Structure formats: C-alpha cells, structure tokens
Amino acid sequence: MLGANTMTDQLSWPVGPILLMLASLGLSFTMAQAAPPSETITFELSTPLEPKPNFNWLAPPAKINGVYPARREHGARQVLFEPLFHLNLETGELEPWLGLSIEPDAVQKVWTLKLRDGVVWSDTMPKKPKETAARRYPFTAADVVFTANMILANPNLSAYEASRFRAAVEKAEKIDDLTVRFTLRTPNPRFAIENFGDTAFGSLMIMPTHHWQKQNAETFAFDKPIGTGPYTLKEYTKDKVTYALDPGWWGAKAGFELPGAKPLPDGTIPKVKQPLPAELIWRYTEAAETRGLLPKKDVATLPGEDLKAEPEANVDPPPQPADWLDATRELSAEEAKLAVDAGGGKVVTWDSPDKPVWHTACARQLDINTQAKIVTQYTKPGEAPPDPVENPWSDHRLRKALAALIDRTALGQVYGFTDTTVDPPTTWFAATPSTTMFAAYGSMKPFIGAVKSANLEMSPGANSAAAEPLLADAEYAKNKDGNYAKDGKVLAATIAVIEGTPDAIAADVLKAQLDAAGIETTIDKQSNERYWGWAVPYGRYQMAYGWLSCGSLAEPYTSMKRYAYAPDAQNKDDPTFDNTGRWFVPATYKDAVAAMASLPLRDATGQANPALINKMLEAYKVLNDEMPFIPLVQTPRIIAFNETHWTGWPAPYNPGNAAPNNPDNPAHDWGSIHKILQRLTPSGP
Structure with a gap:
C-alpha cells in the first residue's frame, strides 16, 4: 500500500491502468493531494536535489555535475529533525528545545544534558494486545547516547558536525532516561554552543535508535526518515521535497514557552503551538526563475523592466505565479530590490531596503x-x-x-x-x-x-x-x-x-x-x-x-x-x-x-x-x-519572503512595530525554522 512516505521519483508503474483495474474490482485508490497554496509554504533551494532520497546527514553526498546536492538544506534538518537547543543570535542565549539544560562541571570537562520529558518520534511501536491505540516511540537519553557512540566509533562519518563532536568527546553515558553525561577529551566552555547551537555551523541531530541500530551508518540512506519534528516526509521527487504536518507532534501537546519570545500584553510568554501550514515544500529552481515565482503588482511590466511604466488601457495585469515561492534562496541586492519593487507590498526582506542588511556569520x-x-x-x-x-x-x-x-x-x-x-x-x-x-x-x-x-x-x-x-x-x-x-x-x-x-x-x-x-x-x-x-x-x-x-x-x-x-x-x-x-x-x-x-x-x-x-x-x-x-x-545575506498567504516572517526587533516582532534569523537553510513557524499567521482573504 502506498503510504505517506511514497517516493514518487522511484515509481514507474502506469498509473492509469492500475486505477482502472482497481475500479473494476470495486476498489478505490486515492492519490495524494497537494494542500492549497494558502495552506502551504514553499522554500526555494539553490542547489539541486539528489535523484534518490537520502536523509543520512552524517555522510556528505557526492557531487553531481560538479555540485554538492542539497541534503542538509532540503527541510529534514529544518522541520523533520529537531535540535537540542537553539542559539539565539540576538541574545547569545542557548535556548531549550529537545533539551532543557546542559551544564558543565567546574573545569568545563564533564557536561550534563537534561532532556525534555514527553518528546516522541513520529512513528509508532507495535501495538500490544490490550492497547486501544499504538504508542509512539519515546525520545530518550538512549537515542542521544546511541547517536554519540555511533559517531565516536565511526571515523568515516565525515559530516562537519560529526567530525567536530568526535574530536571533542571522549565518551557519552546515559544516567537515566532524561539525562546524558558527556566527558570531553579536554575542557571546553564552548562545547554546548559548538555542538548543539543549531546555527550556520550546524548542530548534532539525534537519530532514532530503533531505525539505525542494525544499519551501516556510512551507507544507510535513511530514505524513509523519522524525526521528532512537527512535519513528516510526504513526498520526495528530483525537483522538490514535501512535508506534511504531523497532527500528533509532541511539541503542541507539551505547550512549553516559546524560547526567545517577547511577553504578550498580559505579561505571559507565548506557548509553542501546532504550526499552521499544512504542508512545507523545499523546491529547487534556477536562479533566473526566482523573481518570476514571486507576486507582481498590478502593472503591465514584469520584474526587472521599467517599473515606472503605467499599464495600458484594457491590458490585463501580469498573471500571478501558479506555483508560489514563499521564501527565496539567497538573493543579490539587485534581485531583492527588483522583487520588492515588483511585489506591490507583498514581498519583504529582513528590513526595508534602505536599512542595514542581515548578514552571515563570516565577515x-x-x-x-x-x-x-x-x-x-x-x-x-x-x-x-x-x-x-x-x-x-x-x-x-x-x-x-x-x-x-x-x-x-x-x-x-x-x-x-x-x-x-x-x-x-x-x-x-x-x-x-x-x-x-x-x-x-x-x-x-x-x-x-x-x-x-x-x-x-x-x-x-x-x-x-x-x-x-x-x-x-x-x-x-x-x-x-x-x-x-x-x-x-x-x-x-x-x-x-x-x-x-x-x-x-x-x-x-x-x-x-x-x-x-x-x-x-x-x-x-x-x-x-x-x-x-x-x-x-x-x-x-x-x-x-x-x-x-x-x-x-x-x-x-x-x-x-x-x-x-x-x-x-x-x-x-x-x-x-x-x-x-x-x-x-x-x-x-x-x-x-x-x-x-x-x-x-x-x-x-x-x-x-x-x-x-x-x-x-x-x-x-x-x-x-x-x-x-x-x-x-559584514557579508550580506538577503532572503525575500512572500506575504501573499503568510505574515510574521523574520524582522529585527523594534518595540515600535505594530505587528508581533520576529527577530529570528531569516536563514531558512539553517535551523531557525522551528521558531519562525511559531510566528507565522495566514494573511487572510
């Protein structure tokens, strides 16, 4: 039976005859339906996808036509997996997510990690005889220690995060179901930020023991990935990866305080909730296509042409894209300005074009x-x-x-x-x-x-x-x-x-x-x-x-x-x-x-x-x-966001803003999307 993790690029059966055969047998067959644009967010990828799905983040992909394909940026790190912590680039705080705290001893050599209770993976355990419903696998210290030991024992796992972790850690031990102790090779007060901060330089993502323990970690494609995040894999093709909202996501049930959020007018801190988009898509496009996939204001000219021209009488406005982008790849300053001008107020960036631009970590x-x-x-x-x-x-x-x-x-x-x-x-x-x-x-x-x-x-x-x-x-x-x-x-x-x-x-x-x-x-x-x-x-x-x-x-x-x-x-x-x-x-x-x-x-x-x-x-x-x-x-990093369907995209903190502030970093290929999604709301009709 075709399930939620169907990889359509691997299917070569003639669908029409199959449907006719099923109908003749009195059976029905429902094709996976895409969510409407108003319930979907599409992120642009700047590098192509691998022909076949591979979600093994520990092993870098081989080049295709001289280019490393997207394995780290295609959504898994962003919404299917979750980090232990988020490093807030505005405050420097290491904010809790899967982890509650991580503290060193007096000499910064032994670190104790406390995990959040109630976290579960997205798949279920076999149902026991007296159970009315299958229970999900719990996320525990055993998963953290398993992932750590898999990396420590495997020098051929060459992802940057794996190599960095292996160089720093001597051993990892489970103390109880929610506690892990890391003993480092040498004292390091930056250990938590370096390995679990979830920023430009990556973060150690924990893998489910029950899927990896019998696999060769170097060659395992993890092509039917399981995570703890709010979305699960729906479809993988050579052009895009689609994730569907998980209605049973643990975070919405836990309802913990949203890290880094500003107090509401009543003084309370917003709680983590179920994200609103029904689907998230990461899609590869050529750079020349980007502005054509953003909204255009009601003028007869297209982006990049004379934006001051007045539309001629009885001339239809330019058609809007049928396949929207909601968040672009990194743009040049010229591309961004043309997209903002052409968008008629629907295309925004971190701040207005006349203000200092958001920048990368490498000046x-x-x-x-x-x-x-x-x-x-x-x-x-x-x-x-x-x-x-x-x-x-x-x-x-x-x-x-x-x-x-x-x-x-x-x-x-x-x-x-x-x-x-x-x-x-x-x-x-x-x-x-x-x-x-x-x-x-x-x-x-x-x-x-x-x-x-x-x-x-x-x-x-x-x-x-x-x-x-x-x-x-x-x-x-x-x-x-x-x-x-x-x-x-x-x-x-x-x-x-x-x-x-x-x-x-x-x-x-x-x-x-x-x-x-x-x-x-x-x-x-x-x-x-x-x-x-x-x-x-x-x-x-x-x-x-x-x-x-x-x-x-x-x-x-x-x-x-x-x-x-x-x-x-x-x-x-x-x-x-x-x-x-x-x-x-x-x-x-x-x-x-x-x-x-x-x-x-x-x-x-x-x-x-x-x-x-x-x-x-x-x-x-x-x-x-x-x-x-x-x-x-400082090195600019300009990403444009489309407000046609969704508002609340990242922007600098400004107490005078009428809209809720969202000071999260806008780099959607990093690990900040979990927090970004918490602030997005539909634009309305």
Missing part, C-alpha cells in the same frame, strides 16, 4: 602574508616553483597604514544595489562596515562593545591622516607620480580574490581606493579551486580577500584562536585555513588566547564573563598593533 576581511619573502606566482603540478620575492607587507607599520586607508562604507555600498536612474543615485541593501573582526550579531555585542571602548575598532571611513605617519616611519614617501616609494621602489600590493563573485567586484573598488591613496594595487582574480586549493592554505598570496576569521557567534575565542596557530605548526602537505598569512604569533597573543580557551562564557549573573572580555582585549590589542588581517565589511 569579509583582507588577510596579509607577513613573511619577508613569499611565492605568489602560480605553478602547475610538477612545475618548479619560482624563487621567493621580497614582501614589504611583512612590516606591521605598513599593514596598519593600509587598514587606515580603506573606506569600508564605500566597500559596503558595492555589495548593495545602486539605482543610477534617480538623482542622487541611491544604494539599497548596502553591507555594514566591519569595525571589528567579529560577525556583528547581537550575541557578540559584549565583545564588540569592549573592543570599541578600548579604541581598538576600525573606522568606517578612510583616515589618511592616521596612515601618513606610519608610512613615513617605515621610510615611504610619495614620488612624483603620487605613489608611495622607498629607495626608488614603489609600494605595491597584489590581492587574490575568487573570480566572478561580489568579492571580486569589491576588490576592484578596494584597488581604486588604494591606487588613489598612492599604493599601486593589482587584483589577482582566481578560480575557486586555485584560491582555496593552491593559494590560501599554503600562504601563496600577498593579500587575500576572503573570510578567514569566520567562527565566533556568541564568544570571541573561536575566531581569535585561528591566528594563534604558529606558522611552523602547519603541515606543509596538508595545511589548515588558520593563520594562512604565516604571521609570527607573539607570545602575548598566544598566551591570552590560551587563557581564553578555558574561561566560562558567562558569569554567575548570566552576563558575558568579565575575565573572558579582559583576556580577549589583551589579545585584540596585539592584533590591532600587528594587523595580520584587516576587517572590511
């Missing part, structure tokens, strides 16, 4: 090779490498001068969309200038604020007055052509960047800034493979435009430790992406970061630990003095 920066001699000339395998050349940027004074010459606000404009048809030209969705090395989330405010208070932050604009004495101290002066030079040799910089990306466009603007300031600049646009496979990890660049401080979300150590990695510790044959500029790490920096490693993230009052902030500032002062890299801009 853009300029890494600088600090070695006295470097190799940057590309050679193919087997070719003899060229002789190293002198590198003036080994001088920290020049690096600090360079940082002062950059106009970050102007760089941020490059990531936006500038409308040149108006006077003056207006830029929409501009990137925010980075004033520190960190992603500028609310969860990082205590640390960003401390850097600012210590006067260690970057200026949004250029400051040539600060650069000139540094250049003079390094014995550089402008020649007759307006370029800085020393002993007749012009100060030059070559910046590696990945070709065909917004970063490459921004690098061109950076070149113009530095050329105008008197530094002769060349942009070396490289393929993705050359940039990440040949240049960056091996330190074969002079400067690299990228995002190599990525990591910290609610604490400073994760990003800062990347520059505590000594150059001589690099494996020459298999180097890391840490300290790729081969900065000779001063002992003061290394010691401060080492001290940060074992400090609790919060004090007894729940605030950011002052001792952690102080050590962070000690290390940050060294970075500011040495400048092995230069923070540039």
Whole structure:
C-alpha cells in the first residue's frame, strides 16, 4: 500500500491502468493531494536535489555535475529533525528545545544534558494486545547516547558536525532516561554552543535508535526518515521535497514557552503551538526563475523592466505565479530590490531596503602574508616553483597604514544595489562596515562593545591622516607620480580574490581606493579551486580577500584562536585555513588566547564573563598593533519572503512595530525554522 512516505521519483508503474483495474474490482485508490497554496509554504533551494532520497546527514553526498546536492538544506534538518537547543543570535542565549539544560562541571570537562520529558518520534511501536491505540516511540537519553557512540566509533562519518563532536568527546553515558553525561577529551566552555547551537555551523541531530541500530551508518540512506519534528516526509521527487504536518507532534501537546519570545500584553510568554501550514515544500529552481515565482503588482511590466511604466488601457495585469515561492534562496541586492519593487507590498526582506542588511556569520576581511619573502606566482603540478620575492607587507607599520586607508562604507555600498536612474543615485541593501573582526550579531555585542571602548575598532571611513605617519616611519614617501616609494621602489600590493563573485567586484573598488591613496594595487582574480586549493592554505598570496576569521557567534575565542596557530605548526602537505598569512604569533597573543580557551562564557549573573572580555582585549590589542588581517565589511545575506498567504516572517526587533516582532534569523537553510513557524499567521482573504 502506498503510504505517506511514497517516493514518487522511484515509481514507474502506469498509473492509469492500475486505477482502472482497481475500479473494476470495486476498489478505490486515492492519490495524494497537494494542500492549497494558502495552506502551504514553499522554500526555494539553490542547489539541486539528489535523484534518490537520502536523509543520512552524517555522510556528505557526492557531487553531481560538479555540485554538492542539497541534503542538509532540503527541510529534514529544518522541520523533520529537531535540535537540542537553539542559539539565539540576538541574545547569545542557548535556548531549550529537545533539551532543557546542559551544564558543565567546574573545569568545563564533564557536561550534563537534561532532556525534555514527553518528546516522541513520529512513528509508532507495535501495538500490544490490550492497547486501544499504538504508542509512539519515546525520545530518550538512549537515542542521544546511541547517536554519540555511533559517531565516536565511526571515523568515516565525515559530516562537519560529526567530525567536530568526535574530536571533542571522549565518551557519552546515559544516567537515566532524561539525562546524558558527556566527558570531553579536554575542557571546553564552548562545547554546548559548538555542538548543539543549531546555527550556520550546524548542530548534532539525534537519530532514532530503533531505525539505525542494525544499519551501516556510512551507507544507510535513511530514505524513509523519522524525526521528532512537527512535519513528516510526504513526498520526495528530483525537483522538490514535501512535508506534511504531523497532527500528533509532541511539541503542541507539551505547550512549553516559546524560547526567545517577547511577553504578550498580559505579561505571559507565548506557548509553542501546532504550526499552521499544512504542508512545507523545499523546491529547487534556477536562479533566473526566482523573481518570476514571486507576486507582481498590478502593472503591465514584469520584474526587472521599467517599473515606472503605467499599464495600458484594457491590458490585463501580469498573471500571478501558479506555483508560489514563499521564501527565496539567497538573493543579490539587485534581485531583492527588483522583487520588492515588483511585489506591490507583498514581498519583504529582513528590513526595508534602505536599512542595514542581515548578514552571515563570516565577515569579509583582507588577510596579509607577513613573511619577508613569499611565492605568489602560480605553478602547475610538477612545475618548479619560482624563487621567493621580497614582501614589504611583512612590516606591521605598513599593514596598519593600509587598514587606515580603506573606506569600508564605500566597500559596503558595492555589495548593495545602486539605482543610477534617480538623482542622487541611491544604494539599497548596502553591507555594514566591519569595525571589528567579529560577525556583528547581537550575541557578540559584549565583545564588540569592549573592543570599541578600548579604541581598538576600525573606522568606517578612510583616515589618511592616521596612515601618513606610519608610512613615513617605515621610510615611504610619495614620488612624483603620487605613489608611495622607498629607495626608488614603489609600494605595491597584489590581492587574490575568487573570480566572478561580489568579492571580486569589491576588490576592484578596494584597488581604486588604494591606487588613489598612492599604493599601486593589482587584483589577482582566481578560480575557486586555485584560491582555496593552491593559494590560501599554503600562504601563496600577498593579500587575500576572503573570510578567514569566520567562527565566533556568541564568544570571541573561536575566531581569535585561528591566528594563534604558529606558522611552523602547519603541515606543509596538508595545511589548515588558520593563520594562512604565516604571521609570527607573539607570545602575548598566544598566551591570552590560551587563557581564553578555558574561561566560562558567562558569569554567575548570566552576563558575558568579565575575565573572558579582559583576556580577549589583551589579545585584540596585539592584533590591532600587528594587523595580520584587516576587517572590511559584514557579508550580506538577503532572503525575500512572500506575504501573499503568510505574515510574521523574520524582522529585527523594534518595540515600535505594530505587528508581533520576529527577530529570528531569516536563514531558512539553517535551523531557525522551528521558531519562525511559531510566528507565522495566514494573511487572510
């Protein structure tokens, strides 16, 4: 019998004759019906699906036509599975979901996890003789320990979350049905955030023991997946994945307080409830199709054409899409602005296009090779490498001068969309200038604020007055052509960047800034493979435009430790992406970061630990003095939402908003959808 988990792409039977045969036998056959658009939410996938269903998140998929297919983004992580906790990127709080609490011992090595009672999987146990209805399998500590031990025993389970967990954990033990004890290999105050935070860098998803215990974890496709989430798999095709609302979802029955929710007017906290959409769909579309699948206002022009044109008399308005998108993939600033303009008030983003845009966890920066001699000339395998050349940027004074010459606000404009048809030209969705090395989330405010208070932050604009004495101290002066030079040799910089990306466009603007300031600049646009496979990890660049401080979300150590990695510790044959500029790490920096490693993230009052902030500032002062890299801009991530059928999409918290606030992050390919769904309501007729 065809059930809810039917995989239609695997069916090849002629349906018509089967229906006729069933009718002739007096039997009926009901085809699965799609929910109407007003009861459905469709999320856009930017990468294709695998031909056959595979929900084994522990084993990364193989590339198809050079592209990794969507296995992590197609809804399972988002709504079928559930995280133990949610990391709130506004407050830095680790909010409870399947887990109630996770606390370390005094030395941060043994962590005790408490699970929520009453959680069940979506499938049922065999019914016992006296039972009137089958009971669902309970979610317990046994499932957590089973998943942990499966990962610990299987080094070939190479998903990032599995590898990270295996490196951190020595053993996992069940204490009782709702309690698990993790013993780490070394103390780590960030263990819970790193492994269970459910953000850009993933989260350990717990698998049902009763489905996995007899399987080979490396090859098991888990093609009929079971989770604890509010939706179950309805259909998988090569183009889309559909999930149906589970009427027996445990969360609606538990009715616990919605984590991170603002109090209602009566002072109570909203409770978790059954989500309202009957179905959720993740569908792959080509980028060129996206705006055509969003609503269009009542004009005769289509998105991207002259939006000011008036409709001609007796001309029908453009047809609305028959197959809506409710949430898009990541859009460029131009795509987003055109979609908002064409949507007639039905298409929204995190904030209005004139406000700072929501950004990813990986801010853009300029890494600088600090070695006295470097190799940057590309050679193919087997070719003899060229002789190293002198590198003036080994001088920290020049690096600090360079940082002062950059106009970050102007760089941020490059990531936006500038409308040149108006006077003056207006830029929409501009990137925010980075004033520190960190992603500028609310969860990082205590640390960003401390850097600012210590006067260690970057200026949004250029400051040539600060650069000139540094250049003079390094014995550089402008020649007759307006370029800085020393002993007749012009100060030059070559910046590696990945070709065909917004970063490459921004690098061109950076070149113009530095050329105008008197530094002769060349942009070396490289393929993705050359940039990440040949240049960056091996330190074969002079400067690299990228995002190599990525990591910290609610604490400073994760990003800062990347520059505590000594150059001589690099494996020459298999180097890391840490300290790729081969900065000779001063002992003061290394010691401060080492001290940060074992400090609790919060004090007894729940605030950011002052001792952690102080050590962070000690290390940050060294970075500011040495400048092995230069923070540039926050990296925009623009996702558009369609309010034709649903409202309450993520938006920044603003006490003046008339509508309920929804400050959850808008990245629907991360793990925030469980909270987003709790705030969505139908738009009405």
